[in-house]
Amino acid sequence: xxxQTEVLAGFDHAHRPARVSMRGWLIRGLALLPVLALVFVxxxxxxxWTNDAIYAAIFAMVGxxxxxxVGYTGQISLGQQAFLxxxxxxxxxxxxxxxxxxxxxxxxxxxxxxxxxxxGAAAVLGxxxxxxxxxxxxxxxxxxxxxTADAIFTISSLNGQDAGVPAYRPTSLQGNFAxxxxxxxxxAICIYVDVWIRRSKVGRGLIALRDNELVASAFGIxxxxxxxxxxxxxxxMAGLAGGVYAFWSQEFSDKNFTSSAGFSLALxxxxxxxxxxxxxxxxxxxxASFFALIDPLFTGFAHHTxxxxxxxDHKAYIQNLVGAVLLLQTVIFNPGGxxxxxxxxxxxxxxxxxxxxxxxxxxxxxxxxxxxVRA
Amino acid sequence: MTAALLEVExxxxxxxxxxxxxxxxxxxxxxxxxxxxxxxxAGKSTTVNTIAGLLKTWGGQVRFDGSPLTGLxxxxxxxxxxxxxxxxxxxxxxxxxxxxxELGSWTRRSVQKEQMAKVFSYFPRLEERVDQLAGTxxxxxxxxxxxxxALMSKPRLLLIDEASLGLSPKLTQTVFQVVDQINDDxxxxxxxxxxxxxxxxxxQALVMQKGTITFDGRGSDLHETGxxxxxxxx
Amino acid sequence: xxxxxxxxxxxxxLVTPLISGLADGAAYGLFGLGLVLLYKSxxxxxxxxxxxxxxxxxxxFLFDRGVGWVPKVPYFIAITFGVLAAVLVAMATERLVIRxxxxxxxxxxxxxxxxxxxxxxxxxxxxxxxxxASLRTISDALGVRSYLTQVDGVVVLDQDVAKLIVLAVLAVLAxxxxxYTHTGTAILAVSQDATAARVVGISVERVSMATxxxxxxxxxxxxxxxxxxxxxxxxxxxxxxxxxxxxxxxxVLGGMTSLPGAFVGGILIGLINAFANADHSFVPGLxxxxxxxAEVAVALVLLLVxxxxxxxxxxxxx
Numbered sequence: 001x002x003x004q005t006e007v008l009a010g011f012d013h014a015h016r017p018a019r020v021s022m023r024g025w026l027i028r029g030l031a032l033l034p035v036l037a038l039v040f041v042x043x044x045x046x047x048x049w050t051n052d053a054i055y056a057a058i059f060a061m062v063g064x065x066x067x068x069x070v071g072y073t074g075q076i077s078l079g080q081q082a083f084l085x086x087x088x089x090x091x092x093x094x095x096x097x098x099x100x101x102x103x104x105x106x107x108x109x110x111x112x113x114x115x116x117x118x119x120g121a122a123a124v125l126g127x128x129x130x131x132x133x134x135x136x137x138x139x140x141x142x143x144x145x146x147x148t149a150d151a152i153f154t155i156s157s158l159n160g161q162d163a164g165v166p167a168y169r170p171t172s173l174q175g176n177f178a179x180x181x182x183x184x185x186x187x188a189i190c191i192y193v194d195v196w197i198r199r200s201k202v203g204r205g206l207i208a209l210r211d212n213e214l215v216a217s218a219f220g221i222x223x224x225x226x227x228x229x230x231x232x233x234x235x236x237m238a239g240l241a242g243g244v245y246a247f248w249s250q251e252f253s254d255k256n257f258t259s260s261a262g263f264s265l266a267l268x269x270x271x272x273x274x275x276x277x278x279x280x281x282x283x284x285x286x287x288a289s290f291f292a293l294i295d296p297l298f299t300g301f302a303h304h305t306x307x308x309x310x311x312x313d314h315k316a317y318i319q320n321l322v323g324a325v326l327l328l329q330t331v332i333f334n335p336g337g338x339x340x341x342x343x344x345x346x347x348x349x350x351x352x353x354x355x356x357x358x359x360x361x362x363x364x365x366x367x368x369x370x371x372x373v374r375a
Numbered sequence: 376m377t378a379a380l381l382e383v384e385x386x387x388x389x390x391x392x393x394x395x396x397x398x399x400x401x402x403x404x405x406x407x408x409x410x411x412x413x414x415x416x417a418g419k420s421t422t423v424n425t426i427a428g429l430l431k432t433w434g435g436q437v438r439f440d441g442s443p444l445t446g447l448x449x450x451x452x453x454x455x456x457x458x459x460x461x462x463x464x465x466x467x468x469x470x471x472x473x474x475x476x477e478l479g480s481w482t483r484r485s486v487q488k489e490q491m492a493k494v495f496s497y498f499p500r501l502e503e504r505v506d507q508l509a510g511t512x513x514x515x516x517x518x519x520x521x522x523x524x525a526l527m528s529k530p531r532l533l534l535i536d537e538a539s540l541g542l543s544p545k546l547t548q549t550v551f552q553v554v555d556q557i558n559d560d561x562x563x564x565x566x567x568x569x570x571x572x573x574x575x576x577x578x579q580a581l582v583m584q585k586g587t588i589t590f591d592g593r594g595s596d597l598h599e600t601g602x603x604x605x606x607x608x609x
Numbered sequence: 610x611x612x613x614x615x616x617x618x619x620x621x622x623l624v625t626p627l628i629s630g631l632a633d634g635a636a637y638g639l640f641g642l643g644l645v646l647l648y649k650s651x652x653x654x655x656x657x658x659x660x661x662x663x664x665x666x667x668x669x670f671l672f673d674r675g676v677g678w679v680p681k682v683p684y685f686i687a688i689t690f691g692v693l694a695a696v697l698v699a700m701a702t703e704r705l706v707i708r709x710x711x712x713x714x715x716x717x718x719x720x721x722x723x724x725x726x727x728x729x730x731x732x733x734x735x736x737x738x739x740x741x742a743s744l745r746t747i748s749d750a751l752g753v754r755s756y757l758t759q760v761d762g763v764v765v766l767d768q769d770v771a772k773l774i775v776l777a778v779l780a781v782l783a784x785x786x787x788x789y790t791h792t793g794t795a796i797l798a799v800s801q802d803a804t805a806a807r808v809v810g811i812s813v814e815r816v817s818m819a820t821x822x823x824x825x826x827x828x829x830x831x832x833x834x835x836x837x838x839x840x841x842x843x844x845x846x847x848x849x850x851x852x853x854x855x856x857x858x859x860x861v862l863g864g865m866t867s868l869p870g871a872f873v874g875g876i877l878i879g880l881i882n883a884f885a886n887a888d889h890s891f892v893p894g895l896x897x898x899x900x901x902x903a904e905v906a907v908a909l910v911l912l913l914v915x916x917x918x919x920x921x922x923x924x925x926x927x
Binding site for chain 1: 726
């Protein structure tokens with residue numbers, strides 16, 4: 001009733017949206033330069049490095065797909081390699097130009113087909129999954145992943161048997177760096193789609209869903225529909241990664257996706273998603289890059305320190321150890337993973353003041369004891 | 376005046392980094408029934424949980440029969456003769472009534488038979504349902520089971536946390552009467568309650584507000600002074 | 610499996626899968642026991658169970674052969690050492706990984722066990738020993754003939770009979786343990802309400818350690834029985850991957866909370882697996898990878914159980 005409006009007692013000035021000045025944006029832009037250098041300049045240094053960078057981009061997309069699944073449905077996927085493979089298999093088979101370079105249109109169709117078929121398979125998995133509770137679902141994803149790979153990727157009419165199915169790139173993308181830029185564009189698309197969904201009305205429904213499923217459904221939010229969406233988008237992204245993978249290696253070979261090779265991939269992906277911090281895009285991209293680059297990094301290191309032979313003989317096990325230690329360390333001591341470590345920076349880049357303390361979002365909650373991850 | 380069985384001195388404790396008990400001091404004489412009143416969040420459950428060893432003490436001391444309890448495990452504390460019927464009852468839902476009771480004498484198997492007979496005499500309903508799964512019992516029956524289970528180790532001090540929650544008035548009275556009987560039979564009782572219907576059975580009355588004791592006197596005194604109303608209505 | 614007769618005879622189509630199904634089923638059942646135990650007690654799926662077995666097999670192998678600086682000891686001492694090693698690894702897992710995560714969502718613990726499995730595989734892989742070798746069978750160690758009898762030309766191996774007997778005995782013992790011993794009851798109590806268990810004076814830490822020690826024991830026994838020719842070996846990661854997945858399916862089928870169920874589920878899945886692998890190609894073209902038909906069959910069984918009757922055949926709750 002006072003003549004003047006008073007600021008509410010207890011109004012928290014720290015949470016008032018800050019305005020970033022021109023100078024603020026300039027500083028952020030400058031800080032972005034090393035990141036850009038890392039992404040664009042470093043891979044251009046040699047063909048090998050570009051190759052590795054493409055591999056990292058592929059892993060990044062798989063990581064984002066796992067993020068989506070956890071974020072939208074609270075479930076973790078132990079069989080994501082199946083979707084990667086489905087995308088690759090489909091893209092290679094649809095393009096089907098043998099050792100000739102396809103035209104860009106056919107290529108695009110191939111990639112899109114990979115996305116769609118993978119999304120479709122994910123929808124099937126999702127439909128089944130919705131009726132299965134908690135932990136058993138993780139088991140189902142594991143079984144689904146390995147069975148799909150072993151049953152479908154081994155169909156001789158599809159997989160080109162021993163020689164594999166060739167998947168040559170269109171002429172414009174034959175250069176490694178050009179293909180790398182293409183891969184980056186695909187990563188960007190994945191990020192954009194995820195951001196777009198989460199910012200939309202759908203995204204708000206998802207947040208409500210994650211916080212309390214029962215209440216959300218009482219408010220008319222179509223719980224099953226949203227969860228299905230999670231599976232489909234996740235499958236689509238992994239399928240896209242698969243398409244890129246097929247044309248990166250320029251072939252589809254079932255040996256990369258079946259039995260123990262496939263199982264290893266599944267495990268790497270889980271480790272990557274967890275170490276990245278479930279729910280953090282930046283975190284999972286960082287983790288994915290790390291795990292994709294582990295082999296070249298360690299090989300280089302081993303080369304310089306004279307351990308090369310031993311390393312090459314044991315590389316799979318060394319990578320297992322590294323992954324395992326990082327996974328356990330993250331789960332036990334640092335549930336937010338890399339995402340939590342990076343959060344002060346990602347928030348700063350998006351225009352907020354730099355602060356080491358933050359009300360984190362899904363990442364920490366997912367692993368730290370909240371209800372975000374369904375079990 | 377009988378000797379103090381339980382002495383709590385400047386007790387401080389909390390959950391995580393949130394302090395709840397801000398220096399709680401009181402003592403309970405052997406053979407008496409002490410009732411602790413207070414609103415939700417006042418610290419009543421925290422107090423009995425700390426005494427029982429479920430929570431770590433941050434400061435102060437708890438002495439039982441003269442010896443300090445600080446730092447002891449729940450196993451040790453139960454062995455010394457303190458037993459808790461916890462908030463929310465916490466029966467083992469997929470084990471039978473019998474097994475629930477048997478687990479109560481985990482630390483002192485020798486008294487199992489004798490105590491089970493006693494528990495059945497206090498709560499005949501439990502004997503009727505002895506092979507039923509505890510999760511299928513009604514709220515009142517589960518409360519009886521929780522108290523019965525706590526008695527199975529033949530405790531000298533029985534702590535009861537919120538026995539009347541969710542119980543009908545009649546059932547609540549029954550439970551209070553049985554607790555009175557238990558006390559008459561020699562067990563010292565500290566009962567945390569929000570239901571003032573327990574007051575007639577109280578020898579000692581404590582009121583807790585915001586982590587400290589604001590009233591410590593005889594049960595009859597509380598009735599007269601109206602501190603209780605003050606404590607509840609602020 | 611261990612088919613001696615190569616010719617196609619009508620009986621072969623039933624006998625071979627029957628015998629190999631029972632033998633493999635015993636393997637799945639042995640793993641299943643450990644999986645069910647940890648599900649009953651901790652409500653998690655232990656993805657490291659296979660590696661407990663591998664550790665036991667490797668240690669037994671090292672002591673049986675006398676590799677490197679490891680002294681050669683009699684066979685039965687060697688396998689005892691193996692099982693002991695598995696127990697120690699399991700207890701270490703409990704102390705270092707499970708206990709810090711006790712109150713987190715179950716799926717976090719499951720992911721952690723994946724990490725433990727990966728870690729163990731990594732360590733195993735870096736050890737210098739012939740990684741493709743196999744452990745000796747009991748009949749080898751005793752110097753007796755390796756097979757008991759032949760049924761219609763199909764050999765019944767001693768080792769397989771041993772697996773079945775051990776599985777049956779352990780299943781019964783485990784069942785009795787939970788029903789009638791104090792520790793067994795305590796384990797159940799802790800799994801149902803850890804706070805209440807503390808309230809009655811049970812040491813939750815000790816119970817948890819005991820539970821994992823038993824799980825390690827069960828895994829270790831599985832390892833020393835299974836890492837033998839013709840199909841077993843002491844390769845790192847030998848028992849994770851496909852075996853473990855099928856073992857989980859077996860446990861779910863039998864009932865994830867039922868120890869006798871692990872026995873039943875194991876045998877059933879073993880038989881399903883074997884019959885699906887048999888000479889008949891029900892779906893032409895699907896046979897390219899030898900195991901794919903069987904995998905699909907087992908996966909379908911798993912799905913069916915989870916959708917229709919999640920508590921499995923003998924389980925009392927999901």
